[in-house]
Amino acid sequence: MKEYPKTLIDRLEKRNNSQPLFIQAVNEVFESLEPIIGENPDIETYSILERISEPERQIMFRVCWMDDNGKIQVNRGYRVGFSSVLGPYKGGLRFHPTVRLDVIKFLAFEQIFKNSLTGLAIGGGKGGSDFNPKGKSDNEIMRFCQAFMTELYHFLGENTDVPAGDIGVGSREIGYLFGQYKRLTKRFEQGVLTGKQVGLGGSLVRKEATGFGAVYFAEEMLKRKKDSVKGKTCVVSGSGNVALYCARKLEDLGATVVAMSDSSGSIHDPNGVDLDLVRSIKEVDRARIDTYAPHKPGSKFFPDKKVWQFKCDLAFPCATQNELDGDEVKTLIDNGCLGVIEGANMPTTPEAVGVLQEKGLLFAPGKAANAGGVAVSALEMQQNASLQSWSFKEVDSRLQEIMAAIHHDCVHWAEKYRRPNDYVFGANVAGFLRIADGVKAYGVI
Ligand code: NDP
Numbered sequence: 530m531k532e533y534p535k536t537l538i539d540r541l542e543k544r545n546n547s548q549p550l551f552i553q554a555v556n557e558v559f560e561s562l563e564p565i566i567g568e569n570p571d572i573e574t575y576s577i578l579e580r581i582s583e584p585e586r587q588i589m590f591r592v593c594w595m596d597d598n599g600k601i602q603v604n605r606g607y608r609v610g611f612s613s614v615l616g617p618y619k620g621g622l623r624f625h626p627t628v629r630l631d632v633i634k635f636l637a638f639e640q641i642f643k644n645s646l647t648g649l650a651i652g653g654g655k656g657g658s659d660f661n662p663k664g665k666s667d668n669e670i671m672r673f674c675q676a677f678m679t680e681l682y683h684f685l686g687e688n689t690d691v692p693a694g695d696i697g698v699g700s701r702e703i704g705y706l707f708g709q710y711k712r713l714t715k716r717f718e719q720g721v722l723t724g725k726q727v728g729l730g731g732s733l734v735r736k737e738a739t740g741f742g743a744v745y746f747a748e749e750m751l752k753r754k755k756d757s758v759k760g761k762t763c764v765v766s767g768s769g770n771v772a773l774y775c776a777r778k779l780e781d782l783g784a785t786v787v788a789m790s791d792s793s794g795s796i797h798d799p800n801g802v803d804l805d806l807v808r809s810i811k812e813v814d815r816a817r818i819d820t821y822a823p824h825k826p827g828s829k830f831f832p833d834k835k836v837w838q839f840k841c842d843l844a845f846p847c848a849t850q851n852e853l854d855g856d857e858v859k860t861l862i863d864n865g866c867l868g869v870i871e872g873a874n875m876p877t878t879p880e881a882v883g884v885l886q887e888k889g890l891l892f893a894p895g896k897a898a899n900a901g902g903v904a905v906s907a908l909e910m911q912q913n914a915s916l917q918s919w920s921f922k923e924v925d926s927r928l929q930e931i932m933a934a935i936h937h938d939c940v941h942w943a944e945k946y947r948r949p950n951d952y953v954f955g956a957n958v959a960g961f962l963r964i965a966d967g968v969k970a971y972g973v974i
Contacts, residue, residue: 531563531566531567533566533572533573533578534559534560534562534563534566534578537559537578537579537582538552538555538556538559541555541582545631545634547631548630548631548634548635549631550631550632550634550635550850550851550875551631551634551635551638553635553875553879554635554638554639554875555582555638556879557879557882557953557957558638558642558957558961559578561953561954561957561958562578562957562958562961564946565946565958565961565962566578569965571965571969572965575968575969577965577968577969580968581612581641581961581964581965581968582638584609584610584611584612584634584637585610585611585612585613586609586610587607587608587609587610587630587634588606588607588608588609588610588656588681588684589605589606589607589630590605590606590607590680590681591603591604591605591606591680592604592605592606592658592660592673592676592677592680593676594669594672594673594675594676595672596665596669597666597668597669602673604658604659604660604673604677605658605659606656606657606658606677606680606681607628607630607633607656607657607658608622608633608654608655608656608681608684608690608692609630609633609634609637609654609655609656610637610652610654610684610690611634611637611638611640611641611652611653611654611655612641612652612653612964613652614641614652614964614967614968614971615644615645615650615651615652615963615964615967616644616649616650616651616652617651617652617686617687617688617689617690617691618652618653618654618689618690618691619640619644619651619652619653619654619690619691619693619903619906619907620636620637620640620644620653620654620655620656620692620693620695620903621636621655621656621657621692621693621694621695621698621724621902622655622656622657622658622692622693622694622695622698622702622706623636623655623656623657623658623695623696623697623698624657624658624660624661624662624673624696624697624698624702625657625659625661625696625697626659626660626661627659628657628658628659629659632657632850633655633656633657634655635850635874635875636655636695636874637653637654637655638653639653639874639875639895639896640653640654640655640903641653641960641964642896642956642957642960642961642964643895643896643897643899643900643903643960644900644903645959645960645961645963645964646896646897646900646935646938646939646956646959646960647900647903647904647907647931647935648931648934649904649907650907651691651903651906651907654690654692655695656681656692657695657697657698658673658677660673660677660697661697662697662702667701670701670702670705671705674702674705674706674709675705675708675709677706678705678706678709678710678713679709679713682709682710682713682714685710685721685722686718686721687718687719687720687721687910687913687914691720691721691722691723691906691910692706692722692723693722693723693724693902693903693906694724694770696769696849698724699724699736699770699812700724700725700726700731700736703722703723703724703725703726704725704726704729706722707721707722707725707729707730710722719913720909720910720913720914723735723906723907723909723910724736724906724909725909730909730913731909732905732906732908732909732912732918732919732924733918733919733920733921733924734905734921734924734925734928735902735905735906735909735924736770736774737774737777737778737925738774738901738902738904738905738906738928739770739771739774739775739872739899739901739902740770740771740772740773740774740775740776740777740778740847740872740901741774741775741777741778741901741925741928742898742899742900742901742902742904742905742928742931742932743771743775743845743847743870743871743872743893743898743899743901744758744775744778744779744782744845744870745778745901745928745929745932745933746870746893746897746898746901746932746935746936747843747845747868747870747893747898748782749932749933749936750868750870750891750893750936750952751891753940754891757782758779758782758783758784758843759782759783759784760783760784761779761784761785761841761842761843761867762784762785762787762840762841762842762843763776763779763784763785763786763787763841763842763843763844763845764786764787764788764789764836764837764839764841764843764844764845765779765786765788765789765836765845765847765872766789766790766795766835766836766837766844766845766846766847766848766852766853766873766876767789767790767791767846767847767848767849767872767873768789768790768791768807768810768811768818769791769811769847769848771847771872771873771899771902772789772845772847772848772872773804773807773808773811773812775845775847775872776789776802776804776807776845777804779845780801780804784843785801786801786802786804787799787801787802787839787840787841788802788836788839788841789802789807789818789836790818790834790835790836790848791811791817791818791848792848793817793818793819793832793833794818794819794830794831794832794833794834795818795830795831795834795835795836795838795839796818796819796821796822796828796829796830796831797828797829797831797836797839798821798825798827798828798829799827799828800827800828802828803821803824803825806821806824806825807821818830819832835852835853835857837853837857837858837860837861838857838860839864840864840865841861841864841865841866842865842866842867843866843867843868843869843870844861844866844868844869844870845869845870845871845872846869846871846872846873846876846877847872847873847876848873848876849873849876850873850874850875850876851875851876851877851878852873852876853869853876853877853878853881854878854880854881855878855880855881855883855884857881858877858881858884858885859884862884862885862888862890866890867890867891868885868890868891868892868893869885869890869891869892869893870891870892870893870898871893871894871895871898871899872895872898872899873895873899874895874896874899875895876895877892882894882953886951886953889950891950891952892952892953893952894952894953894956896956896957896960897935897936897939897952897955897956900931900932900935901928901931901932904927904928904931904932905924905927905928908924908927908928935956935959938955938956938959939952939955939956939959940952940955941955941959942954942955942958942959943955946958
């Protein structure tokens with residue numbers, strides 16, 4: 530690595546010494562930017578890398594709420610506003626016991642580049658809590674969301690910071706959060722949260738957007754190789770929002786999804802996973818995926834196993850960070866896999882990305898491939914601001930255009946620097962240049 534980014538990484542490591550995920554995310558971006566750093570002395574002169582790798586603000590707060598047994602519970606809440614260069618902070622809220630500042634910072638950092646890639650006026654942010662929604666009653670979820678929003682609402686606003694969902698936060702939680710925001714502010718400020726229920730300010734296609742968008746991106750990559758998703762055998766990790774609608778779009782386009790998972794293990798269904806059954810288990814019953822196999826002859830549940838062991842043409846990691854490592858990628862390759870498309874944020878370890886690139890497989894980084902979710906969130910903000918609701922077809926066609934444009938930008942920069950298949954490089958450069966222009970234009974602030 531060049532001296533300038535290397536010195537910065539060393540400094541970041543010292544100042545953020547218990548934040549390995551954040552350092553991993555910054556490292557990957559800085560490494561990619563090396564060729565353009567050499568050609569653009571302004572990047573160092575204007576301290577652009579220093580400024581984009583230090584969050585503008587980081588908020589941590591205590592969340593006290595009462596469980597159904599009358600016991601007071603204490604959790605920790607976070608909201609990191611990383612960059613408002615391109616617009617209000619925009620990014621989801623994650624409720625999961627593994628949430629800590631490191632997780633939120635890495636997600637918020639990735640979000641800056643992803644949001645830039647969409648071409649829309651949205652900055653980068655992320656938030657969440659170590660609250661575990663599993664096994665909680667509906668009333669407990671509501672009380673937690675109300676307590677969380679009571680601490681956070683001062684910092685939000687449709688022109689300041691606009692959260693959405695992520696792991697553990699879907700339209701139910703967004704509804705409770707918005708209700709509490711409305712109660713506290715005495716304002717019906719619809720654009721302050723996205724991912725709202727359709728009919729209550731939510732956009733059609735928002736819940737499908739991240740998964741659909743990842744498949745649209747994959748289709749663009751394959752089109753470039755005169756191929757398509759049709760007829761491909763796929764594995765999708767996770768069975769939450771992103772995974773379900775990724776699998777749904779794959780099926781719509783003629784692919785077969787043979788495996789999905791959750792944190793308890795994987796199901797393998799060689800005849801094609803029944804997505805209505807998965808949705809009913811995970812979204813409606815909020816149960817574990819092991820209850821799938823008894824309902825579907827020919828399928829099998831593998832406790833504590835990941836989906837990467839199964840033969841496939843395409844793999845879509847759609848669960849969580851660092852869920853696909855170097856050895857697992859080698860298994861995928863040995864089984865004939867052609868490519869990995871990230872629906873989740875940073876699900877592929879750096880070692881695994883190295884293997885994929887060395888072996889010349891298709892690899893789509895999350896900040897490009899999963900940008901459909903935040904893109905439709907921004908379309909939700911546009912609809913709220915204009916008091917309009919667009920049809921499913923209209924939003925879906927805008928989503929397809931945005932994903933095609935992101936793909937085009939990635940390829941443009943990758944080809945310009947003679948790395949035609951390097952989507953990591955293309956995405957980082959395309960995302961970075963727009964932000965760097967803004968940082969310079971606004972002066973020293
Ligand atoms: P959900 O909560 O809806 O689903 C998450 C899924 O991943 C569940 O199946 C869950 O299993 C599994 N999972 C979560 N954590 C772990 C873990 N530590 N180990 C194994 N499995 C795990 O979340 P989303 O679908 O919304 O998010 C999935 C990924 O996509 C995340 O990386 C998120 O940041 C990213 N993303 C989401 C967007 C969105 O619009 N929702 C937008 C862009 C990116 P279980 O049910 O057992 O917990």
